[in-house]
Amino acid sequence: MSIFVNSDTRVIVQGMTGRAGTFYTDQALRYGSNYVGGVRPGKGGRRHLDLPLFDTVKEAVSETGANASLVIVPAPFAANAMIEAIEAGVETVVCVTERVPQHDMTRVKDALRQSQTMLIGPNSQGILTPGQCKIGVMPTVEAKPGTIGIASRSASLTSEILAHCSKAGLGQSTTVGVGGDNIHGVGFVECLKRFRDDPETEAVVLIGEIGGREEEDAAAYLKTLSYGKPVVAVVVGRHAPQGRRMGHAGTLSTFGLGTAAEKIEHLRDAGVVIAKNADEVVSAIAATKEPA
Amino acid sequence: MFFSEHLSKELLAKYGVPVPAGRLARSPEEAERRCAEIDAKKYVVKAQIAAGGRGLAGGVKFAATPSVVTDEARAMLGSSLVTAQTGSAGELVSAVSVEEALDLAENYFIAYVLDPATGTPMLLASSEGGVDFEERSKSDPNAVKSILVGEDSAETRTALADFLAGVGITDPEPVEILLSARSAFETNDMTLLEINPFAKTNDGKWVAVDAKISIDGSTLFRHPEFESIAEAQGLSPSEMEAQKNNINLVKMDGSIGVVVNGAGLGLATNDMIFDAGGMPANFMDIRTTATSFDIAKGVSLLLAEPEAKVILLNVHGGGMTSCDTVAEGVSFAYSRSERHLPIVARLAGQNSEWGNRILRERRIPVETFDTMTDAVTRAVELAN
8 A cells, every 4th residue: 555646546747758857757667657648738649758648638637547647847837737737637746846936826726625636746856655656756766665654845855764764674655745845735744644544654754844834734633633653753954044034033933934943842742753863763763663 | 035125115116005205325425315305304214134123233223304314324334234134244234225204103014925725825914013023923923913815806805804903903095005015915926025014104194114025036037027136136156156057055154065965955964064063164955957067066166165174965866966977076176176175975875886986086085974974973073
């Protein structure tokens, strides 16, 4: 088992013919993921990487039965691409595009509210169920199938922590990058819910950082129930330079620009085991398995 | 991308948000001339820097006459203003705003941000506006109320009026003004619009006395009008050079030049350096699409940094950034530089062995480590 994606997931790529689209589609195919087509307006009917191209997501879905999409288009077009996939009823949409204008996400969020789609990203490394399905731009060499669920706000730190886990024999059920942007699709809470329901996931690792409300929301959710599986978290940015140029402490403290220390405090209160840094995540997971 | 007070108010005025009469001045003489252009009984001189906390730091001075305006402008211009938000070096005051000073009866704090949960503009408001709002809002988190503000409609207006009444604003004008502000917020891709104070004068007028705006830096493609402002954003020359080469660079105060790929890995490295008793000289993040040539440019900038005593290279290779690409970039920078700082390298992930071999074979003064902890410990030793 896994969350969001598995070997039955049928993936299309929006923006497959671009440089990055081609590179990452090729990597995903080599990894053995089930990619069934690409979308590139004006190139419908042709083939790319030996997969059929379509003008629209709707056509691609009806022709291939795709239920997931990787959005890898330039930032000015990303919102429309996400909305097109959402409106075509794609179950899981993963957007890896960086620097998507924040106001564009207003429309994406509107579209999401009227749909069943799960959006991952934007500015996400994507989602990986090792050995079954890769939708995104993350490396896969060090990923191993297993029982650790990872939800992360940082692509680079996920690679790092995942490598430590695999080396210690702790494979992963699914790794989800929720994305580094303020306004994004699924967050830690949705991931925690799914990992809880996934019989194969035995422990969850949250990789957080300063800013936003993901860690606070996760802590609040974990306090509402007996989660039943150990949760380990690392939150980076304890010594980050304060946003002194911005200097909007008033607005931002109200708005939840939590410091790393505050986030760690909330998570610890909710029973989460805190790893001080990436090198200590494996020992923190081990510690949760020892009888109290 | 941060707008100074003057630019912020100029932009808001275009959308019908009332602001005090004001002019920018870059010399004491110009400040005096500006007084004649403003119809005012008395004046206020405000240092234009990209940081808050000016009021308490002497960056806002009232002046009864144009000659006092000139004196205050002379004292501020060319000085370094240190506020709670600037850091110890302060910020150079190269312009002041000369404005009509108003007698304020009521002060409110107002801000628009985008609600992360819904992506909708969210209005924040507090009756506790004024100079030390930030301190007061910290001690009383309930001082600030919020509401999501949709498109202009009868329903939105009613909801907004009810909300403002809850903060203590019952006049009808603020509803109009804040809808105008919302329109400015949306049209200009702002990520933050802060008006503090939003004030009612003794003669009953509503005015945005001070304002700060942040624009989403990812939207310059549809806001060419902001490009010149973006260029004058107070980035150091090395920070600007880095931007051009797919590198994110932030200057810090310590002695360890840090090179990472990925912001999260950078924050993690930063934490570990502080925990080990060291101080980073910078925060340098190689973007996913950077070529080895881009990386070489970035490392050259670090080698030219007099404060840096050692370079800590912490890379987890993958995707389009593999360790050999990074190592090639580093060795290219070293081949062109007179200054050969010691490097502590921790390469992991894709082609890490290959990367380490490149660094060693090019005779770079490198020590390689397998874990972040060991590499950070060694870098801190060398720096101290």
